[in-house]
Amino acid sequence: MSSDNKTSPLDPQDWDAFRSEAHAFLDACMDQMQNARDYPWQPVPEEVKERFAIGTQNASVTERLKSDVLPYGCGSPHPQFWGWVQGTGLASGFLSEMANVVTNINCGGRDHGAVYMERAVIDWTRQQMGFPETASGVLVTGTSQATVIAFAAARLRALGANVRKTGQGDVRLVAYASGGVHNASKKAIELLGIGSDNLRLVPTVDGQMDVSALAGMVAEDHASGAKPFLVVGNAGTVDIGAFDDLNLLADAAENLDLWLHVDGAFGAWTRIAEAPYRCLTDGIERADSIALDYHKWMYVNYDCGCVLIRDEDEHRAAFAARPAYLQGGARGLSGGDPWFCDYGIDLSRGNRALKVWTALETYGIDAFSQAITGNCHLAAYMASQVGSAQNMRVVAPVASNVCVFTADETLAADAQSDLNQRISEDLQENGEAVFSTTLVDGVKVLRAAITNHRTHQTDIDAALAAVMKARG
Numbered sequence: 001m002s003s004d005n006k007t008s009p010l011d012p013q014d015w016d017a018f019r020s021e022a023h024a025f026l027d028a029c030m031d032q033m034q035n036a037r038d039y040p041w042q043p044v045p046e047e048v049k050e051r052f053a054i055g056t057q058n059a060s061v062t063e064r065l066k067s068d069v070l071p072y073g074c075g076s077p078h079p080q081f082w083g084w085v086q087g088t089g090l091a092s093g094f095l096s097e098m099a100n101v102v103t104n105i106n107c108g109g110r111d112h113g114a115v116y117m118e119r120a121v122i123d124w125t126r127q128q129m130g131f132p133e134t135a136s137g138v139l140v141t142g143t144s145q146a147t148v149i150a151f152a153a154a155r156l157r158a159l160g161a162n163v164r165k166t167g168q169g170d171v172r173l174v175a176y177a178s179g180g181v182h183n184a185s186k187k188a189i190e191l192l193g194i195g196s197d198n199l200r201l202v203p204t205v206d207g208q209m210d211v212s213a214l215a216g217m218v219a220e221d222h223a224s225g226a227k228p229f230l231v232v233g234n235a236g237t238v239d240i241g242a243f244d245d246l247n248l249l250a251d252a253a254e255n256l257d258l259w260l261h262v263d264g265a266f267g268a269w270t271r272i273a274e275a276p277y278r279c280l281t282d283g284i285e286r287a288d289s290i291a292l293d294y295h296k297w298m299y300v301n302y303d304c305g306c307v308l309i310r311d312e313d314e315h316r317a318a319f320a321a322r323p324a325y326l327q328g329g330a331r332g333l334s335g336g337d338p339w340f341c342d343y344g345i346d347l348s349r350g351n352r353a354l355k356v357w358t359a360l361e362t363y364g365i366d367a368f369s370q371a372i373t374g375n376c377h378l379a380a381y382m383a384s385q386v387g388s389a390q391n392m393r394v395v396a397p398v399a400s401n402v403c404v405f406t407a408d409e410t411l412a413a414d415a416q417s418d419l420n421q422r423i424s425e426d427l428q429e430n431g432e433a434v435f436s437t438t439l440v441d442g443v444k445v446l447r448a449a450i451t452n453h454r455t456h457q458t459d460i461d462a463a464l465a466a467v468m469k470a471r472g
């Protein structure tokens with residue numbers, strides 16, 4: 001304790017001044033979110049990049065946040081942003097972020113409110129996915145991390161708990177997924193030391209994994225002395241939004257003795273959409289694990305994802321470990337069980353549950369259901385408008401919220417790719433719309449993944465008009 005009652009230089013010296021400055025800044029932030037339409041992505045000017053250098057500026061931090069930070073976000077709150085798969089963020093996030101600052105929660109374990117809240121969020125998610133009460137989960141940065149956790153549990157089932165001590169030795173584990181699988185699965189396979197050559201791509205029929213081809217590949221790998229252990233089902237591929245038939249995959253996984261993991265980063269949320277979109281994920285309840293994000297199609301602020309594991313024992317077996325300095329107590333702060341550090345990679349971890357909880361409690365589940373269903377309708381609308389525009393063409397069926405198209409199908413493949421790339425860049429830089437691009441049948445195409453609760457039909461019209469204009 002300091003004897004002279006001085007405030008630490010790391011706390012405000014004048015709380016009243018700090019409070020009024022912070023209130024004014026909060027208003028500026030709210031103004032921007034309320035008027036998200038006026039804040040498309042824009043490139044960061046060179047002088048702004050330079051001003052980030054630590055210790056070089058005199059203006060107050062709130063002034064600099066207003067001039068150098070707020071205008072240069074990634075653009076995802078804007079109603080005409082459909083690039084990659086990025087959620088819009090929610091105003092309820094203001095509340096959760098404030099509460100998180102003041103409580104400064106470490107959610108790795110121990111006994112405090114956020115642990116119970118996280119369990120409630122996981123439990124709600126578990127119910128939406130149709131998992132049994134014996135399932136467990138943990139909130140993570142996103143589907144990339146969720147996938148590592150799920151695959152680690154799958155590997156432990158294949159090789160036994162000793163794998164944690166001895167590594168996997170000479171065993172060649174093999175995993176399977178369709179060609180549309182996200183790079184996150186490949187990364188997880190690499191990180192676990194399985195080697196990405198052992199993630200085999202199974203052919204598809206109408207965008208869905210061909211389960212008889214899968215059975216053939218598994219037999220082949222058994223015959224060569226390898227150990228097939230995992231099949232990844234796609235609930236919404238990142239490129240074109242294709243959904244595997246999860247019931248067929250669950251049958252195949254049972255017959256072939258494979259762990260079924262579902263990558264539902266965004267598409268898992270069709271579970272709370274209305275018909276017919278909800279049916280896309282029928283069978284997800286039969287998976288061994290599911291990875292999903294709240295920061296994409298639940299619109300929750302970055303970052304927040306979740307892994308669910310059907311069997312809590314298998315989940316814990318892959319991660320639980322409590323050295324002496326983390327022993328739980330019978331009571332007090334070190335009490336409480338389970339601790340989330342026994343379910344994943346991180347020990348110290350923030351209170352991610354709060355932003356999901358505030359979102360659900362503020363707007364209600366029906367509002368999410370409507371927004372997700374509405375995004376699917378808008379993707380279908382986009383496809384129909386593209387279809388009736390001269391020379392534009394939708395290049396993959398629109399299953400849910402992803403629409404991929406070319407701006408001019410009459411051009412040769414290379415010229416189409418160049419045109420679509422140029423259009424996406426022009427529209428981004430003009431602040432008109434954000435499409436990303438991807439390859440479909442060797443052609444670079446424009447791609448919209450509508451995970452945006454602010455998009456209206458008129459936004460689609462305006463963006464497609466901008467595409468036409470840019471096409472020239």
Ligand SMILES: *Cc1c(COP(=O)(O)O)cnc(C)c1O
Nearest residue numbers: 085142143144182184238265293
């Ligand atoms: C975004 C995405 C991922 C990766 O998730 P992150 O939250 O970005 O880590 C994995 N799979 C699919 C289908 C995705 O769309």
